[in-house]
Amino acid sequence: MKQELHIIGGGMAGSEAAWQAANMGLNVVIHEMRPKVGTFAHKTGHLAEMVCSNSFRSDDDENNAVGLLHWEMRAAGGLIMEMADAHALPAGGALAVDRDAFAEAVTARIMAHPNIRVDYGEISELPQDGTWIIATGPLTSGALAGSIREATGQTALAFFDAIAPIIYHDSIDMSKAWMQSRYDKGETLEDQTAYLNCPMDKATYEAFIDALLAAEKTEFHEGETAGYFDGCLPIEVMAERGRETLRFGPMKPVGLTNPHQPDVKAHAIVQLRRDNALGTLYNIVGFQTKMKYGAQKDVLRSIPGLENAEFARLGGIHRNTFINSPTLLDEQMRLKSRPNLRFAGQITGVEGYVESAAMGLLAGRLAAAEILGLPACAPPAETAMGALVTHITGGADAKTFQPMNVNFGLFPPIDAKGGRRGRKLRYKAYTDRAKAAWQAWLDK
Structure with a gap:
């Protein structure tokens, strides 16, 4: 019998985590409270519903950090990027999507996967047993947020989003x-x-x-x-x-x-x-x-x-609710006090659809590798995904921790000179280095 991974939350992060783990051979259960329990922002019961913008921002994978993150997710067979590409709208150099068609397509692919089951209903307490990923996003239910606060011994941080x-x-x-x-x-x-x-x-x-x-x-x-x-x-x-x-x-x-x-x-x-x-x-x-x-x-x-x-x-x-990840999570996104629980997505203190989905992709792969007894390590800090997870799990100052988009300032420095032209060359050097490191990590 295949081993099982449970994921709370069917947003960008939860959907991507489920897809990655299921493709590695695990049985996955997504626990999604919608549509039984709604939020003020969500309008449907679809997985991966977009509620703020319909943009995944720049798709430039040579000069932009979020575009590089797109590239890494595509290279890893990411469902979110595949469906975003399939339902893209004209947006110049950005990647914008038809939000309804996108969410419907993600939901259909998840439902059709033989290793994934969706269980509709609210999880109000952090589970004690089994392997779980908490990917409840910025609108985590009050009951579960209370359970997280109780388990971490800290008051969850919060900010307001519009x-x-x-x-x-x-x-x-x-x-x-x-x-x-x-x-x-x-x-x-x-x-x-x-x-x-x-x-x-x-x-x-x-x-x-x-x-x-x-x-x-x-x-x-x-x-x-x-x-x-x-x-x-x-x-x-x-x-x-x-x-x-x-x-x-x-x-x-x-x-x-x-x-x-x-x-x-x-x-x-x-x-x-x-x-x-x-x-x-x-x-x-x-x-x-x-x-x-x-x-x-x-x-x-x-x-x-x-x-x-x-x-x-x-x-x-x-x-929006997020945890103080630099204090609470280890380098594999596990809760230090309860390592059977991983956190992923915006609740970890990343900001943006792409970053949230990327942390879901990573959490799904790491959880699956751990359950299957495979080597499991976070990607190198030279990659976009590695730079982001390094930042939230220890690179950031815990005392001033705030939500962060991916950016080249999170990457280990690279030397390039020459003013404005030099900056463009430096960004290209960042992306070339990252792509090689990411592909090597995937090939392990």
Whole structure:
């Protein structure tokens, strides 16, 4: 009889962990509380449902750390990347997906795997026996989060994350907006029209900032303090840091030309990215928000081209929970006090769909190797996956630990000089070194 691995959570990390372990010959049970127990952010019972953005970010595997992580996951036969590629949308140099088709496809592949079973229902306490991966993500249920706190003897860390609104394309005024990727990135015309742009002159931008700052916001419960992840700041928080912050962030007006007024340079530009294959839905790039629903509609409809916008989903804010991994986990992502339990995904303190799925891939492989009596070691720190797991399991300062995206700053240094050109050469050296090390680790 095949040995069994249990996984709590059927998101990006849990699905990928199950896929990897099952392909190594284990029987795997995914315990997923949805749809029996819902969350405010999830809308379906599908596995690997995307709730924030539909982007996997840059797909450049030579000059970008997250693109390198894509490459490593593909090389390892990752299900999440395979399905992302199968349901990709035009997005210039980024990898964006049709979120509904993607989740449906991941679910179908998991359900069809002979070694995987999905058990729907909430696990409210950390199990005592067996081998488990905890991949419950940022919306871990209150009961299980309490059990984790009890087992670790520490208060779980938390920060607040925000969701961007999604707009119906046919409600956008295309006499004011236009389609263009920044700097016309992309190989095809479809790539170059993956983004929709809404321009603002200076007066409109200033009025927008005033309305944003004055809008009614979601209030936190008594005793809660908001520590936001810098890569996913609400637009109101960015605006509070300075009136020009948004104009140098998600609303930067560079690399775009308004065909309606080609001789007029916009003061700021709001970009929307295609959210589904049909092109009927667009999400507002970088516009995570904690504004209340009524205020959101009023403020966002002040953007030129969005005066009559209809919303498929309004933005929102939710509490994300993650553990202090540098203190609690060993180099193989096992809970030091209870090594039959591994943690994976965003609950470990990585940030982003790709990073979460990557930690699931790694946890699934390590757990399977351990159960099967095979050699098990974390990948080299020179790889993207190794750099990330090294950071969360001891490379980061436990006292100041915060969620982290993969980046070249996590990699062992490599020497290359020459200013801007040198930086590009250095990134290429990082990726060349990482690919060789990753392939060698897979071949062990």
